[in-house]
Amino acid sequence: MTAHPRIWHLVLILSIFSTPLVIMYVYQVIDSIASPDPGSLIPGEIDLSNWRFLWERIDMGRPSIWMVTFNTFIFASTTAFLVTLLSTTAGYALSRLDMPGRPYFLGGLIILHAFPTITLIIAIFIILQFLGLFDTLLGIILVKAALELPFGVWIMKGFYDTVPWEIEMAGVQDGASRFRVWWELVLPQVKPGLAALLIISFLSGWSEFVLPLVLAPGSSTQVLSTYMNAVIQDDASADFGLFKAIGMFYSIPVIVIYLVFQKQLMNIYGGGTKG
């Protein structure tokens, strides 16, 4: 729209509302590397001692940050991979393949997509105990992947829906099997969808808190979210410098992905989908 002389009203109002967030962001960084003195907001000397968790144990009995990071990475990437893999096949089947019961699968997908999975956590907790997967990385990976699946299938189905039918018809006519048509002709058309889904499910896994908290409470399966939460809970002195340094470390991948893919992310989230 055209610039407007009274636009600064808007800017002012927006700025006032945004101030708390901006202050939080700014001090998130400042506090982690140059904590101000108590009672002051002026950054102090650059001081990396808040980052000591990287090279020493901050408490006895706490797992090393690198193991926790490794766990988190395994958790997030394996979930993302699983979700993407299963969504890629299931999304295609639902979008394109003529099979019995397809309407029911589609209806079920929409219901599942909307269904608040977190309400099932008590039952899942007990199921994992039965399966012997309680407090294992594998357990939370399977659960997280399953709970993300309806979203993933929905996204992938959407991407498949945009591939012209004629491409598939041409492929079939050229003598290729449906599987080959999918693999060689259709899959290359939905690569952006695959990438988007991978990124989103990775982010979602990386940020996940409640599932590991409930389903993998042991210290050997801790991930960064539960690690950070435990540090905050256990520290009586509210050492925000330390918390924020851990938070910075924790959110590096998120920030990087955010900076690189901001536009695409907004588009996907804006498509009326769950995130």
Add this chain to the structure above:
Amino acid sequence: MTSRMLGIGFLSPAIISVCIFFLLPVLLTVVFAFTNMSTSTGIMGGDYRINTEQLRSLPDLDVSEATVERLETAGFQITEAGLTALADQFSKDTAEELREDYLGETFESRRDLERVLKDLDEPIRRTRDRKEAADLFAVTLIGERFGTEEEFRAALGTTGIDAVDHDVLTEFAYTGWTWTTDNFSLLMELPSTLRYAANTAFYVVATLTFNILFGLFLAISTFYLPGRLANTFRAIWFLPRILPPVLYVLMWNWFTWDNGFIATVMGWFGVPAKNWMMHTSTHAWTAIVLINGFVGASLGMILFSSAIKAIPTSMLYASEVDGANRWQQVRYIILPQMRWPILFMTSYQTLSLLTSFEYILLATDGGPGRSTEVWALAAFHTALNNYGGNLQYGFGAAYALVLVFIGIALSVAYLRFFNFKELLSKPRIEQ
């Protein structure tokens, strides 16, 4: 390969995982809600056992004195276990002699056994020792573990406990979980139920209102800003959505706690430091609504922004030519186009706000007191995380069941948002 086979192959992994982690949990939530499962009952079923401590509560169950006594000591029997203990504590020879002459024999009363011990070739001489030695052979159900109900009942029978008390005792001795509808009567009775429901309603309505109004405001105002500026604001407001919740709430904690930002700034004006998030329940609610609201408004902004972008610019230009001012443009052109996204956002957010507790858990954990405890958090606290340590899975499942039902009902309603007919258009390759 026919597409039918391919379809089944492509779908089945997803279907299996959906069955294990969606359908099964839904069913099990129903099942668990009708049990008294908890940490003490375990989840695997249990065995039959009565401890010494439990004896005291037995009279409350209208069990007769005689039965209680019988439970404690039901006579004496010379058993290998008792003999081994005797050999250890007293003399091997006595034990050996007892084994040869009396193994397997039972004695009605302690006196009888004591007499035997006294009359042995290798007797136990002191009266006190004989008493202790006799105790080694006491037959008792206390502390003993029975795998099945039959075994336990059989043991009751051989002990000679009055058959009238068998049923009561069997039920009492069972350590595993049982079927019950108590969870629901408890839900009905507890005053906290109403409290949590009211909290939830307030939380959902307040947050939702904030989300939508503020989301709309963000979307519309950034729409009118020049590109750079708009993108800056959008970036600021998008971040809460993708930051990990633990970190996002930490920033709020820092902002509001007693050594945090507000306290520091207020300190300059002589206001004593306090925890601005947890000071009173009003503070806590404000914090909760803002914390959730900023994230929700972020989603709203994105959703509404893309809806505004979809409005044909010709429509906006036309209205400008017609002399509409900004406000009129928003009121008559943009808002009417937002009806659908607002509806979508409302239904979708209602569902997720009703059931999510992540941010509340991290921020106030339901406090101060129980003033910000919402239904979903109550389910979580009851079943999965409380300070008492006894996790009541069954009762928690009853809480969750309510949400599961609402969830199913609302997500079925959500089906109507989609043009289902069109979704179902048949695949165009028929093979």
Add this chain to the structure above:
Amino acid sequence: MELRLENFTKRFGDVTVIENMDLTVNSGEMMALLGPSGCGKSTTLFAICGIHKMNGGALYFGDRDVTTVSAQGRSVGVVFQNYALYPHMTAEQNIGFPLKVQRMPKAEIRREVERLADLVQIGNLLDRRPAELSGGQQQRVALARAMIRKPDVLLLDEPLANLDAKLRLEMRSEIRRIQRETGITAILVTHDQVEAMSMCDRIALMRDGKIVQLDTPEQMYRNPQSQFVAGFLGNPPISFLPARADASLTLANGQTIERPPGLEAMGDVVLGIRPEHFGPQHGTGLKGKVVFVEPQGREELVDVRLDGGGDIRSILPAGDPIRPGETVDWGIAPGTILAFGPNGDRL
């Protein structure tokens, strides 16, 4: 190879789109499936490809019954309206894909691709992706891809619809040339009569899932079996005038003209008069007033409103100074009037 469709029936759910259709395309012939939108042309084509299953009837390629053979198992090349090129492959990979599926050695594929590229004259474009090709070039690639397997039958679904007017003209003759050169049996689906008439040996004119007439273009134009066929073919279209056939022919407006030989005095009929058969060069007999003149360069279209009602169109060489409002008295070329009964059948 001859293609024979017998008693073909196709239903979508409970809607029957095509019922008991018979169609034979001779070996080496190019057949047009012509008809208005929604008449079932694409449906027929998809059934021949094997993309749609047939609900009834049989399909033969030569002597081979392929009714239940899968699309992959039929030797059919298809060019789709939007070409359906694989966007992530170069032109060469696109054309070679059917052979790659057959696991033909690379060198041989390369040789075949070059042969086809020469045939459709895109030898210099093989490294480009579809997005870097013009519409006409894309279509040549699609044509080459459809032909590389040396299919029994070539199917073209509205191949020219996405091209601009000039390219359309060029591709029309190109496709015909390639079809002639290779001698392949081809079916062209189109709703453009000019395309059908100019490119094909025979036309099957469809309406509501039925073939209403199957004939050579000239025959169909000159000798339509029904009012629908007469009205569908011809540009500018034929004019219809209701009339009464007694001793003479009385038009609805009261004017009378001579009853053509062969037309019985049977009451109400509809006359069809092609624009080229009505004009001053054919004498006099019909009086009216010029209401509209549309110059078309070489020719001009003249709409005449007959005295007492009824419109009739004429096509005349350009240059005659005819003005709207002029009164005229023009005639009809003898023996050219087409007469149809009340049910639309040709008399």
